[in-house]
Amino acid sequence: MNEFITLNHGSGGRQAHQLITELYVKSFEMSLPLTDSAVLKNNGYTLAFTTDSYVVDPLFFPGGNIGKIAVCGTINDLSVSGAVPQYLSASFIIEEGFPLCDLKAIVTTMAEEARLAGVRIVTGDTKVVGKGKCDRLFITTSGTGLLKPEFEHISSGKLICPGDKLIVNGALGDHAIAVLGARNNLSFSSPVVSDCASLNHLIQSVLEESSKVHFMRDLTRGGLSAVLYELAHLSGSGLLVEEAAVPVDDPVRGLCEVLGFDPFSLANEGKVLIVAGAEEYEKVLGILRAHPLGKKSALIGEITGAHKGEIILNTLTGGKRILDIPSGVQLPRIC
Amino acid sequence: MKYIGEYRDRGLVMKLADHIRRSVTRNYSFMEVCGGHTSAIQRFGIHSLLPPQISLISGPGCPVCVTSTGFIDRAIAYSRMENVTIVTFGDLIRVPGSSSSLEKEKAGGADIRIVFSGLDALEISRSEPDRTIIFLGIGFETTAPGTAVTMKTAREMQLKNFLLLSAHKIMPPVMDSIVKDGIRIDGFICPGHVAVITGSEIFRFLPEKYGLGCVVSGFEPTDLLQSVLMLVNQINEESPDVGVQYSRAVTEKGNIIAREQMGSVFEPCDAEWRGFGNIPASGLSLKKEFEYFDAGRRIPLNIEQHRDNPACICGDILRGLKQPDICPLFRNACTPENPVGACMVSSEGTCNSWFKYHRQ
Numbered sequence: 001m002n003e004f005i006t007l008n009h010g011s012g013g014r015q016a017h018q019l020i021t022e023l024y025v026k027s028f029e030m031s032l033p034l035t036d037s038a039v040l041k042n043n044g045y046t047l048a049f050t051t052d053s054y055v056v057d058p059l060f061f062p063g064g065n066i067g068k069i070a071v072c073g074t075i076n077d078l079s080v081s082g083a084v085p086q087y088l089s090a091s092f093i094i095e096e097g098f099p100l101c102d103l104k105a106i107v108t109t110m111a112e113e114a115r116l117a118g119v120r121i122v123t124g125d126t127k128v129v130g131k132g133k134c135d136r137l138f139i140t141t142s143g144t145g146l147l148k149p150e151f152e153h154i155s156s157g158k159l160i161c162p163g164d165k166l167i168v169n170g171a172l173g174d175h176a177i178a179v180l181g182a183r184n185n186l187s188f189s190s191p192v193v194s195d196c197a198s199l200n201h202l203i204q205s206v207l208e209e210s211s212k213v214h215f216m217r218d219l220t221r222g223g224l225s226a227v228l229y230e231l232a233h234l235s236g237s238g239l240l241v242e243e244a245a246v247p248v249d250d251p252v253r254g255l256c257e258v259l260g261f262d263p264f265s266l267a268n269e270g271k272v273l274i275v276a277g278a279e280e281y282e283k284v285l286g287i288l289r290a291h292p293l294g295k296k297s298a299l300i301g302e303i304t305g306a307h308k309g310e311i312i313l314n315t316l317t318g319g320k321r322i323l324d325i326p327s328g329v330q331l332p333r334i335c
Numbered sequence: 336m337k338y339i340g341e342y343r344d345r346g347l348v349m350k351l352a353d354h355i356r357r358s359v360t361r362n363y364s365f366m367e368v369c370g371g372h373t374s375a376i377q378r379f380g381i382h383s384l385l386p387p388q389i390s391l392i393s394g395p396g397c398p399v400c401v402t403s404t405g406f407i408d409r410a411i412a413y414s415r416m417e418n419v420t421i422v423t424f425g426d427l428i429r430v431p432g433s434s435s436s437l438e439k440e441k442a443g444g445a446d447i448r449i450v451f452s453g454l455d456a457l458e459i460s461r462s463e464p465d466r467t468i469i470f471l472g473i474g475f476e477t478t479a480p481g482t483a484v485t486m487k488t489a490r491e492m493q494l495k496n497f498l499l500l501s502a503h504k505i506m507p508p509v510m511d512s513i514v515k516d517g518i519r520i521d522g523f524i525c526p527g528h529v530a531v532i533t534g535s536e537i538f539r540f541l542p543e544k545y546g547l548g549c550v551v552s553g554f555e556p557t558d559l560l561q562s563v564l565m566l567v568n569q570i571n572e573e574s575p576d577v578g579v580q581y582s583r584a585v586t587e588k589g590n591i592i593a594r595e596q597m598g599s600v601f602e603p604c605d606a607e608w609r610g611f612g613n614i615p616a617s618g619l620s621l622k623k624e625f626e627y628f629d630a631g632r633r634i635p636l637n638i639e640q641h642r643d644n645p646a647c648i649c650g651d652i653l654r655g656l657k658q659p660d661i662c663p664l665f666r667n668a669c670t671p672e673n674p675v676g677a678c679m680v681s682s683e684g685t686c687n688s689w690f691k692y693h694r695q
Binding site for chain 1: 339343344345348349352374377378379380381382383384438439441442443451556557671672691
């Protein structure tokens with residue numbers, strides 16, 4: 001491991017994975033596999049429990065703000081474990097001199113988002129640090145949700161088998177590009193709006209109708225590539241992905257071309273990968289497409305029995321290549 | 336017409352691939368010398384579309400990969416000085432120096448900022464007059480005109496706190512050098528965006544002096560396949576030439592205004608290439624009128640010369656003589672997170688691509 005923590009350690013790619021497995025998991029004696037939420041059993045009830053810290057620059061961007069991500073992100077982490085999110089905590093680390101009106105706007109968004117999602121923010125904390133000791137505002141939210149026994153397998157993916165289908169609920173990369181465009185030092189303005197949204201209702205509507213959801217993950221840092229990589233390792237299966245089937249909207253595709261970014265590795269805040277049994281994938285797709293947050297849902301690939309632990313991408317043009325986990329933060333290329 | 340999907344049309348790609356398969360009569364190896372080509376070849380899985388008789392080798396075309404350890408060491412030394420800001424294009428920050436990288440220095444507190452254009456560096460200089468802003472100029476003929484315009488604008492703005500550390504390079508001398516040193520290839524896929532500026536004629540020495548085929552190529556899958564087909568035809572017909580596949584952007588003479596801009600600000604100088612050593616007249620340094628902006632002159636440094644790791648075989652890989660898997664450092668001491676040699680640095684480097692796309 002490098003001597004210092006670099007931005008790469010927070011990017012959701014290879015280095016982040018190393019930090020988690022080599023430091024946290026060992027020190028805290030955590031049980032594997034690592035999932036978006038911990039599954040806790042207590043006197044007959046099963047609880048999903050998760051926590052996440054949110055930092056984003058700028059704090060306000062097209063389609064949301066740091067507060068909206070802080071609520072949606074934790075709700076989504078619980079939801080993809082198969083749980084029904086119920087309660088959240090919210091902790092704020094605020095830099096001295098932060099405008100109160102901005103804090104109010106952010107908290108109002110959080111309250112509104114929680115209300116829409118049907119969860120309650122029930123506890124929290126505030127620390128104010130001196131100027132320069134943090135970058136304006138950091139938020140940490142934790143959440144609990146109830147997990148029915150029949151969905152306990154989802155977060156570990158233990159029912160995944162060859163033939164299962166890979167589904168995403170819409171176009172990729174909107175959040176990352178919206179934030180990039182809003183960042184002050186970039187001189188392009190993009191019409192892209194963040195996809196930041198709570199997915200609990202969408203996911204519940206699928207789980208109510210189908211018992212064949214074998215795995216789910218939200219496609220945040222590291223994007224689709226990181227989740228596919230995790231899925232390949234978790235399941236030990238091969239993955240076959242059709243590049244042409246993965247939805248990416250034109251403005252995002254265009255900006256990726258210009259900047260040398262890979263849309264598969266861009267962060268999303270309202271997208272989920274669902275692995276569904278072959279016998280019910282069409283039903284799952286139908287339910288997703290009937291929901292406002294799943295209109296552009298698409299079948300993007302499948303689990304295979306061959307090339308175990310690897311992701312094969314059938315490229316747009318008919319070629320084949322291995323899809324790798326992103327390494328470090330994406331940097332604009334020189335040429 | 337959106338100029339993306341059309342050039343990635345699966346039907347057209349298959350037709351071209353089929354045409355190539357029917358045209359091959361022997362083994363061919365072609366070298367691409369542009370990082371953009373290497374990247375597109377990997378990304379679109381071009382290797383999987385070509386018949387086994389054709390091998391594509393990645394040459395020294397990624398400006399990040401060939402940036403010398405000495406240049407990075409100088410940039411790092413500046414970044415450690417008080418009141419100095421380093422402004423750079425993104426992927427340069429990962430390139431290893433002899434003991435650190437700009438990325439690690441940034442994590443350790445140095446003021447290193449990423450921009451998309453040299454003009455952004457001028458804006459930083461203007462708004463922060465108390466800091467010394469050093470812009471790292473990097474790239475081939477493609478980006479050098481942009482830096483030339485940046486320097487002229489800096490002069491007009493009478494900026495006192497803006498400096499350039501130039502690692503700009505030009506393409507023909509290195510191509511000449513690798514051919515001269517012995518290389519097993521039949522032709523070059525020539526860099527399309529370099530040729531947009533320079534014109535296709537700068538590659539004329541390849542067929543004339545060495546009898547090698549060359550085709551100036553675009554960056555989309557259909558472009559690359561058509562270029563391979565043109566090269567196969569040149570070799571089959573024993574008529575090496577400068578072919579221009581990328582005719583929608585490239586002319587014989589290139590972009591005359593951009594060349595004039597470059598010529599009025601820069602002059603050729605000897606340059607250090609990672610993996611190749613010093614190549615005469617292969618770099619660009621500021622002309623006398625712009626010396627005022629030369630970081631090396633304004634803030635002289637005394638830095639110990641660093642030698643590349645002797646086990647690293649990047650030089651041979653860049654010449655197409657060896658492949659990454661026989662390097663003792665590959666996957667061991669040398670990984671994308673901790674690159675030792677040039678080819679592991681950028682996503683466009685040969686070793687980096689092998690690491691990602693070829694499993695053990």
